[in-house]
Amino acid sequence: MSQPVRNRSLHDLLGRPVRGTHDQHLGRVADVIVRLSGHDHPAVTGLVADVGGHRLFLPAEEVVDWSATDLALRGDRLDLRPFARRDGEVLLRQDILGHRLIDIPAAALVTAWDLELAVTPAAATLVGVDVRPRAWWRRALGRLLPGPVPVTDDDGARCRDWVAFEALIGHAPSVLARTPLDRLRDLKAPQLADLLEEASRSEQAELLDRVHADPELEADVFEELEEDDQSRLFRDRTDDDVASVLARMNADDATDALMDLSQERRRRVLDLLPAPRRAKVVALLGYNPTSAGGLMIPDHLAVPGSTSVAEALDRVRTSAVQPGVLTTVLALDAHDRLCGSVPLVRLIQADPAARMADVAEADPVRVRADADVVEVAVLMSDYDLLTLPVVDGDGRVLGVVTVDDALEAAVPDDWRRRELPTPGVLPDTERLDTTSVSHPSP
Secondary structure, three states: OOOOOEEEEHHHHOOOEEEOOOOOEEEEEEEEEEEOOOOOOOEEEEEEEEEOOEEEEEEHHHEOOOOOOOEEEOOOOOOOOEOOOOOOEEEHHHHHOOOEEEEOOOOEEEEOOEEEEEEOOOOEEEEEEEOOHHHHHHHHHHHHOOOOOOOOOOOOOOOEEHHHEEEOOOOHHHHHOOOOOHHHHHOOHHHHHHHHHHOOHHHHHHHHHHHOOOHHHHHHHHHHOOHHHHHHHHHOOOHHHHHHHHOOOOHHHHHHHHHOOOHHHHHHHHHHOOHHHHHHHHHHHOOOOOEHHHHOEOOOOEEEOOOEHHHHHHHHHHOOOOOOOOOEEEEEOOOOOEEEEEEHHHHHHOOOOOEHHHHOEEOOOOEEOOOEHHHHHHHHHHOOOOEEEEEOOOOOEEEEEEHHHHHHHHOOHHHHOOOOOOOOOOOOOOOOOHHHOOOOOO
């Protein structure tokens, strides 16, 4: 028969007396220990007790009844060795309470003002987080009232489910013992970049260490950072680390990032880049950053005009070029000069046996590398272009400007910093009722 489950505030538990088998006072609860892993509700593995001014470890199985007002132990003998945290252990009071967590659905940093435990006589499990600032009153009530403190306020709003959050622990051995990305995989690169820009230096360090587990995601995040934040974070990294990130970034973004490094570092990092990426970056360094040449992405997909539609689509499927560039396939004449362009949608709808030259728009809109950002933006707007080819004096393709890069260059900096609502999240996100969460039977 399963034991009854009820919720208990961490503030209610902290400071409660710990008693021996004969009801003698042994100490008070100073902290609660869990191990975080995966998407589960972590079970409490032990307590840190303040006994005569010393912090001692009490195993969870020694507690007779977790739902009782005071915690009684099964025996009177205590391990008198000072508490020493083991790798992977997380202290709810020291590491989480009052610290910031990542609210995954909202992609925001929030403060854990209280935590909620689901308790039975035999076990306790972390199930909820209260991010409302007024939750502090539970701490005062927990010290004044003889009984357990309720986990709801007067409006009945409850703590939100723990699985909606990702903790920033700040204790390196415990961080390393976890799966690096965990719930962070649910966030997109721009959201992670926003979190990094808002985070403190210690929070940034932990976020970057965890994102580093996925090099491609790490590069995407650095591409999304504001210039000042990106530059500062690169300053704190080794030349090898910076080169590793730049090697995975788009060539145009890598070039911009390289230019923000000190002149002394710039050459060292450039020499560490793989030869193909280094060649592209060096070529882009020769252009004014606000010109079409400075905005363009060297990687693009161009095929001879004699290529069949079916062959061109095969090239699209196997291309390593970023998706934003593949919205348009370029056609070249016998002298490798730009002679046409085909939107990907039109290419999919065309007869597979037709030639590119037959389905392409002849004499497509293009710019020289020295065209300024205003000209680029006006052309893309007037002709509803997702990509704009950049050509040299002989009409050969140097690269393409994508619509997102053109917009970013054209939009003023103060507009970019405006706070926008998180997609898919309502202003008043509905709180989850953790009483409906299924808890494991002890």
